[in-house]
Amino acid sequence: MQHIHRAFALLILAAPxxxxxxxxxxxxxxxxxxxxxxxxxxxxxxxxxxxxxxxxRFAGQERIRALLISGGCCHDYRGQDKILMDLMADVLPVDWTILYEGGQSSDARVALYNKPNWAEGFDVVIHNECFANVADEKFIRQITSVHKAGMPAMVIHCTMHSYRAATVDDWREFVGVTTRRHTRRHNIAVKVADRDSSLTESIPSDWTTPIDELYVVEKVWPTSTVLATAVSPEEGNAVYPVIWTNDFHGARVFGTTLGHGETFDDPVFRDLLIRAFKWTVKRE
Ligand SMILES: [Zn+2]
Structure with a gap:
């Protein structure tokens, strides 16, 4: 069953x-x-x-039409939807369309993706979804085609494990990394790799996340720029990217594998999400 909620920032702002x-x-x-x-x-x-x-407070500023796609296995997407909306309400005029679909399933196919030009009318898409067992190549290419045509995106946590059952790499090329599993859960010590980026300049050098999952990244695609990494507690202390950007055929893509659960409550992570959103829509 499809749930679409349109929440206009103007209404949110009116209340307080x-x-x-x-x-x-x-x-x-x-x-x-x-x-x-x-x-x-x-x-x-x-x-x-x-x-x-x-x-x-945003008079004269162009409003941003954001599509947030969430749902699937293993996470509190309704809670994370609200956090994302509330965070951006303080910094930019955003009109949100939230598509929550698939429940806790790992193999649901978001119906909107069947529509050609499914993101038409939006300025940015936030993917915060978890559908690992969808493998249909045609369906996956229908999703990525919109971004290939220029639609910017944020990709968060389990989005990177979505469509991992597919044998084609289209989704991995879009998100900018290839990953299929994660380490045991732990407090992840994040090391900034690029201090010059507006995305990472406020991350403390000693930032450690709440209990989260460190995704094992097999490949960083050549169009990606790694901004922060973490050392695995397994696998001989291998180092994996946790924050990056990707240039997907000219479309801006921000990615982070962090965000399993309580990390969404962390002020450093929240600030990162705000910076990421601003960067993705070129309003940094
Ligand atoms: Zn998770």
């Missing part, structure tokens, strides 16, 4: 800016923000019609 109403029978003072006083001093201002709308 609502002005408290004056107690019954008491006129608001002239200087109170969000109210207007007219007529005789004793005349109370109607409470529902005289409020000034709060100024649009």
């Amino acid at each position: 800016l609502a002005v408290p109403q004056a107690p019954s029978g008491q006129a608001p003072s002239a200087g109170q923000p969000g109210t207007t006083r007219v007529g005789a001093p004793e005349q109370a201002v109607p409470r529902t019609s005289r409020r000034r709308r709060p100024p649009d």
Whole structure:
């Protein structure tokens, strides 16, 4: 069953800016923000019609139409959807379309991907999905074709293990790395490889994530730039990328294999997501 929620940032912003109403029978003072006083001093201002709308903090900025695709095995996608929306609401004017599909399944096929030009009308797609056992080449190429044509993307955590049953590499080339498994869960010590990037400049040198999964990366595609790595507690201390960017036929792709669970609550990771979103839509 498909669930589509359109959540417009304007509505989200309106809630915290609502002005408290004056107690019954008491006129608001002239200087109170969000109210207007007219007529005789004793005349109370109607409470529902005289409020000034709060100024649009993003006035004059072009709004961003974001499509967030989430769902599948092993993670709290509904909670992560909300975190992503709330984070961006503070920094950019975003109109969200959230497509949550597939439940906890690992082999669901997101119906939207069957549509040609499935991301038409959007400025960016965030893939936070986990459908490892879908192997249909035609279906996978239908997904990547949209990005090959220029649609920028963020790819998060299990997105990298999605479509791993496929024998073709189209999805791996799109996300920028090839990975099929992860190490045991542990607190991952992240080492920044590129300090000059706007994406990593705020990551502390001693950042360690909450319990997360370190994805075993077999291959970094030549179009990818590794921004941060971590050392495996297994496999002879092999080093794997955890944050990178990919130039997929000219489309900007930001990737991170972090984000299994509590990492979404980590302030450093949250800041990274904001920076990644801004970079992906070229609003950094
Ligand atoms: Zn996970």
